[in-house]
Amino acid sequence: MPNVAAGASGQRATSAQIWRRRAIDLASVLVPTVLFALARTVDSNLLLLVSIMVYVVLAQGVNVIYGFTGYLPFGYVGFFGAGAYGAYVAVAHLGANAVEATALGGVAAVLVGVVLIPLLRLRGAYFAIASLAAALALSSIVSNPAVTSVTNGPYGADLTRVFSSGGSYWTAVVIVALAMVSVVALRRSRLGLLLRAVRADQVSASCAGVNVVAARTGAWLLSALLAGLAGAVYAWSISVFYPTAVFDTTISLFAIVFALFGGVGTVLGPVVGAVVLYYVYNAIGVNDPQYFQLIFGVVIVIIALFLPGGLAALALGARRRLGARRGLGGAQPVGGSDVR
Amino acid sequence: MKVHHRLLGLTGVCAAAAGVVAVAATQAQAVHTRVSSKAPKxxxxxxxxxxxxxxxxxxxxxxxxxxxxxxxxxxxxxxxxxxxxxxxxxxxxxxxxxxxxxxxxxxxxxxxxxxxxxxxxxxxxxxxxxxxxxxxxxxxxxxxxxxxxxxxxxxxxxxxxxxxxxxxSAFWPDPLVQYLVAKHINKVAVLYDANDFDAAQAATINSGLKAHGITPVYYQSTPTTTTTYGTLINSIAATHPQAVIELGYNTNDIPFLNTLTTSGQHFKMVFTVFPGQLPQLFQQDVGTKGLKYTYTYATPPLxxxxxxxxxxxxxxxxxxxxxxxxxxxxxxxxxxxxxxxxxxxxxxxxxxxxxxxxxxxxxxxxxxxxxxxxxxxKITKDGAEEGEFLPVGQYLPTRGGTTIKIIYPKSLATATAKYPAPTS
Amino acid sequence: MVLYALISGILIGLFYGFAALGLSLAFGVLRVVNIAHGDVIVLGSYLAYELSTQAHLNPLIAIPVAIPVAVVIGLAFYRLIAPSLGRSKDPEMLSLILFFGVSQVIEALATIGFTVNQDTLLTGPVGNGSVQILGQTFPNYEPVAAAVAVPGALLVMLYLYRSRLGLATRALMSSRADALLAGIDVGRTSALSFGIALALAASAGVLSIYVNGGVNPSQGADLTTTAFAVVVIGGLGNPGGALAGGLVFGLAEQFAQSYEPNWAGLVPYALLLAVMLAKPEGLFGRRARYA
The missing domain is CATH 3.40.50.2300 (Response regulator)
Structure with missing residues (x-):
């Protein structure tokens, strides 16, 4: 992967290449953000748009932790729930306004992430299951009648005092922008390079002086922050919810599948995955949920067996073939579409 | 450092763009009103x-x-x-x-x-x-x-x-509490699931009994996902209750009642929430033996x-x-x-x-x-329903099976309660 | 109450251990993370349900019916996925995602075939009576489940330690490369292990319909989590370890239900996290096994 090394360090790249790269970066942030901002003029169902944005952010969060480090968080919903309840506690007990509460929701998720840093010692399936256990444990604590004075326990959270569909919508747009900036920056930054080096070969990376633990922890907390913000803005957008709603493990499932479907390790893959699959879900899934789950399962199996790079790999492959036909066989992919 | 500068620039441009779009989009929003003087089709x-x-x-x-x-x-x-x-x-x-x-x-x-x-x-x-x-x-x-x-x-x-x-649901158990008090049932065990629906009922029972000087001998919550009840039933039995009230969803009430039949324990009175609402499902999943003499809310059409x-x-x-x-x-x-x-x-x-x-x-x-x-x-000022009333029903044997009869309050009763439930 | 929780914890714990055995085997031997393990258990439960309600047979007959079917399916399925697993840089993660998809497929098919409603068996495995143990009364399916689990685990141990295929399997478990060098048919051994793993899961399902108070299509995910917790606690790839892990899990759960039912839901997860962080090889795992 010579292009990745050259792209990330930027040393041997010509100035034209650098500008081209910057333009692509800017476009990968701006295009989704602007499209979501304009979407409300086309689709009046703001809550649907907020839900899609929430899943875009979650899929990017999965991308940050799985795409860059190889840690697959089955319990990703734990951060989402922590964000939602962080926002509730901020409004109910600290008198915060909705925007402050959203930010504090993100902080709450990061705190949970800090507590769970030891999980990063585990690998592979152990990590996946441990993160799920952590999310289920958190859910069981939040909904316990013994903590009613803090979280209102099983009786549910009420944020109607700060409800504003427009406010939560615009905040969600800003969070999408933040998620896109995070992923672009991560891809371009030293941290991102380190992470990918670690993912490719942990031993030689650490021999080369890479602080593997710090790099991973950074990615972990960033993905926690994104999920927390998503959870908080989601909580704000519906305003009345129960613990089961925000700790629903299908939220993790969706986020992971959307990210894998679009292609992890890329900038735009998870966005496309989330938008396409969530719209499909809303179109078919609502009427025939079992058949949708069946299709969903088959899609995962196909991705696992034949298409580990997701849609992005498919697009890349098509472009390579196209290039080869035009006699540009050696052309290297650029910007957001190169895979790993 | 380079990265940071670029990032800052990127963020700035994004924020500006988002702002412009926000203003434009808000103005483009049509004002939607729901008042209409013409009859809809x-x-x-x-x-x-x-x-x-x-x-x-x-x-x-x-x-x-x-x-x-x-x-x-x-x-x-x-x-x-x-x-x-x-x-x-x-x-x-x-x-x-x-x-x-x-x-x-x-x-x-x-x-x-x-x-x-x-x-x-x-x-x-x-x-x-x-x-x-x-x-x-x-x-x-x-x-x-x-x-x-x-x-x-x-x-x-x-x-x-x-x-x-x-x-x-906070009002549902009112007749049940009155029944327990009228029957002088002083040792009451309450096991409820940690969700809004069940916890609200449990709180009403707890405060209602306490108003009559009765403290439940067992008052515990359990996760809504609970499906194994053997140990819980044993712990409840250890408090020697005269009545056991299990408040769950149907997915809890079914295994609770089924475990009770096979647990070897026998209680004088057992109350669960859902048999009265979904009698056909309970008949199929619990059966006559497990339902006989248990109590539930008698809802319409009962x-x-x-x-x-x-x-x-x-x-x-x-x-x-x-x-x-x-x-x-x-x-x-x-x-x-x-x-x-x-x-x-x-x-x-x-x-x-x-x-x-x-x-x-x-x-x-x-x-x-x-x-x-x-x-x-009948609704309160805030719109909450308060007219409805859920009497206490009990499964009583009929020819070839068992049906729910209303046993309290007296004015609505279609049968007399069989208390304590006979061992059979 | 102490005695009751103790006995019940042991009986249910043995069942948990048995339910986790297949997962332990698949992971220990093949490094395949079968996220669909719980869904295979659910299918076992439905088999027992159908045999009992449609054919009016004793539900325990489902175990001998399920074993050959599961082994055949397992053999075929493993042959199907083996090339992809072999090609992958990270086969463990690939299997995790792959079986995640399989579990969705099974759950969807079960929902289409059996509806969402909970199904229960009203006749016990040996009548509906209860059983007295040390003066305490238990539903009879608890000792029955334990009585199936223990010989089941022993059979797996006999296979692993007293048969030639078992020897090959253990060689594979400790080092795939060495096993290849030693001339072991890795493909066949692996496929057979996967078949046995599925057969164990399906057999556990026949008991699960009783222990878990019924069966419904969406139970699979919880069962997988429980099985994984048991495997992690007990250590991987070791049938004895799985049973021991099941006992620890069962006892913790039952004692929590006795003394702190409010927090009983938290105990298994907290236990899982504690064991993973303190002793990642499991309480009963022996590092020497992998050396």
Whole structure:
């Protein structure tokens, strides 16, 4: 992967290449953000748009932790729930306004992430299951009648005092922008390079002086922050919810599948995955949920067996073939579409 | 450092762009009003249901109850709308949320913003109704809350919700508490699931008993996901209760009752929530042996209302519903769906203007004066249903099986309680 | 109460251990993370349900019926996925995602075939009576489950330690490369292990319909989590370890239900996290096994 090394360090790249790269970066942030901002003029169902944005952010969060480090968080919903309840506690007990509460929701998720840093010692399936256990444990604590004075326990959270569909919508747009900036920056930054080096070969990376633990922890907390913000803005957008709603493990499932479907390790893959699959879900899934789950399962199996790079790999492959036909066989992919 | 500069620049540009778009988009938004002086071609009734997941067994019959009403209306030429002095055809729009609150939220939004429903009935239960509350209030859409018992829904500053079916679960156990006190049952064990619906009932029982100087000998919550009850039943038995009250969903009540039959323990009185609402399901999954002599809430159609002034009375409904949906058992959720639709019918009839708030005011005016097949419609200032009453029922042996009979209060009783339950 | 929780914890714990055995085997031998393990258990439960309600047979007959079917399916399925697993740089993660998809497929098919409603068996495995143990009364399915679990685990141990295929399997477990060098048919051994793993899961399902108070299509995910917790606690690839892990899990759960039912839901997860962080090889795992 010579292009990745050259792209990330930027040393041997010509100035034209650098500008081209910057333009692509800017476009990968701006295009989704602007499209979501304009979407409300086309689709009046703001809550649907907020839900899609929430899943875009979650899929990017999965991308940050799985795409860059190889840690697959089955319990990703734990951060989402922590964000939602962080926002509730901020409004109910600290008198915060909705925007402050959203930010504090993100902080709450990061705190949970800090507590769970030891999980990063585990690998592979152990990590996946441990993160799920952590999310289920958190859910069981939040909904316990013994903590009613803090979280209102099983009786549910009420944020109607700060409800504003427009406010939560615009905040969600800003969070999408933040998620896109995070992923672009991560891809371009030293941290991102380190992470990918670690993912490719942990031993030689650490021999080369890479602080593997710090790099991973950074990615972990960033993905926690994104999920927390998503959870908080989601909580704000519906305003009345129960613990089961925000700790629903299908939220993790969706986020992971959307990210894998679009292609992890890329900038735009998870966005496309989330938008396409969530719209499909809303179109078919609502009427025939079992058949949708069946299709969903088959899609995962196909991705696992034949298409580990997701849609992005498919697009890349098509472009390579196209290039080869035009006699540009050696052309290297650029910007957001190169895979790993 | 380079990265940081670029990042800063990137963020700045994004923020600016987002700002511009925000202003443009907000101005482009058309002002949407729901007041209309022209009669619509049809009255759109919007609802959600769950074909799968935890709420499916209750949600599907609720939808059938609503469908039944829609068919009845359309057979008679439509629903009468007072504001236009004429009958209008009814159209039902129902989406499937699969018991997921996240999915339900976007679908409620769709019903309001895209289907522009005139009557909105949320899905079964408080968990699935919760996502509708704030968005309905924002869009000035009245929710005809059929079965949600949430304590957080009804607030003085939100006129856009009206309890029209099942009463808040916090009030359900009132007759049960009176029965326990009247029977001098002083050693009561309460095991409840940690969810809003069950915890609210447990709190009422606890405070109701304490008001009579009775402290439960066992008062514990357990996760809603609990399915193994052997050890819990043993711990309860160790407190030697005279009555055991288990408050769960049907997915809890079924394994609880089944474990009890095989546990070797015997209690003088066992109360669970759902057999009275879904008797057919419990007959199939628990059976006569496990249900015999246990207690439950006696809900319509077990508690029939013969004298009604709106819609069919309970026995008529049971007959008509059986004819219309031969494969669906007549259950309380089905009746709640029908009863809620009747309240919507009354609102359309009596509202002077064809607006959501006018309907809400009309319902406040008729509160306490209307009785349907599921009982009296009576709401508090905040819109919560308070007219309904759930007597205590007990499974008593009949020829070849067992049926629920009302045993308390005396005025409604159809049989005398068998207490303590005989060992058999 | 102490005695009851103790006995019940042991009986249910043995069942948990048995239910986790297949997962332990698949992971220990093949490094395949079968996220669909719980869904295979659910299918076992439905088999027992159908045999009992449609054919009026004793539900325990489902075990001998399920074993050959599961082994055949397992053999075929493993042959199907083996090439992809072999090609992958990270086969463990690939299997995790792959079986995640398989579990969705099974759950969807079960929902279409059996509806969402909970199904229960009203006749016990040996009548509906209860059983007295040390003066305490238990539903009879608890000792029955334990009585199936223990010989089941022993059979797996006999296979692993007293048969030639078992020897090959253990060689594979300790080092795939060495096993290849030693001339072991890795493909066949792996496929057979996977078949046995599925057969164990399906057999556990026949008991699960009783222990878990019924069966419904969405139970699978919880069962997988429980099985994984048991495997992690007990250590991987070791049938004895799985049973021991099951005992620890069962006892913790039952004692929590006795003394702190409010927090009983938290205990299994907290235990899982504690063991993973303190002793990642499991309480009963022996590092020497992998050396």
């Amino acid at each position: 049809q009255i759109i009734v919007g609802t959600l249901y769950s074909s799968s997941g935890a709420f499916a067994p209750d949600s599907i019959p609720e939808l059938d109850g609503i469908k039944f009403w829609v068919n009845q209306m359309n057979k008679s030429g439509g629903v009468y709308v007072g504001a236009f002095h004429k009958k209008i055809h009814v159209k039902l729009v129902a989406y499937n949320d699969q018991s997921s609150p996240t999915t339900a939220a976007t679908l409620y939004s769709q019903l309001i913003t895209q289907n522009h429903v005139n009557i909105m009935i949320p899905d079964f239960g408080s968990v699935l109704t919760a996502p509708a509350v704030a968005i309905a209030q924002e869009h000035h859409q009245l929710l005809f809350d059929a079965t949600a018992s949430g304590t957080v829904f009804f607030t003085p500053n939100n006129p856009y919700i009206v309890g029209s079916g099942i009463r808040n 508690l029939p209302y013969a004298k009604v002034n709106l819609g069919l009375n309970t026995p008529q409904f049971v007959r008509a519903f059986r004819k219309a949906f031969p494969s669906v058992p007549v259950t309380y959720p089905a009746m709640a769906g029908y009863g809620t639709a009747l309240v919507a019918q009354e609102a359309l009839d009596k509202a002077g203007l064809f607006t959501q708030l006018s309907m809400r005011r009309a319902l406040a005016n008729v509160s306490g004066k209307v009785t349907t097949a599921i009982g009296q419609f």
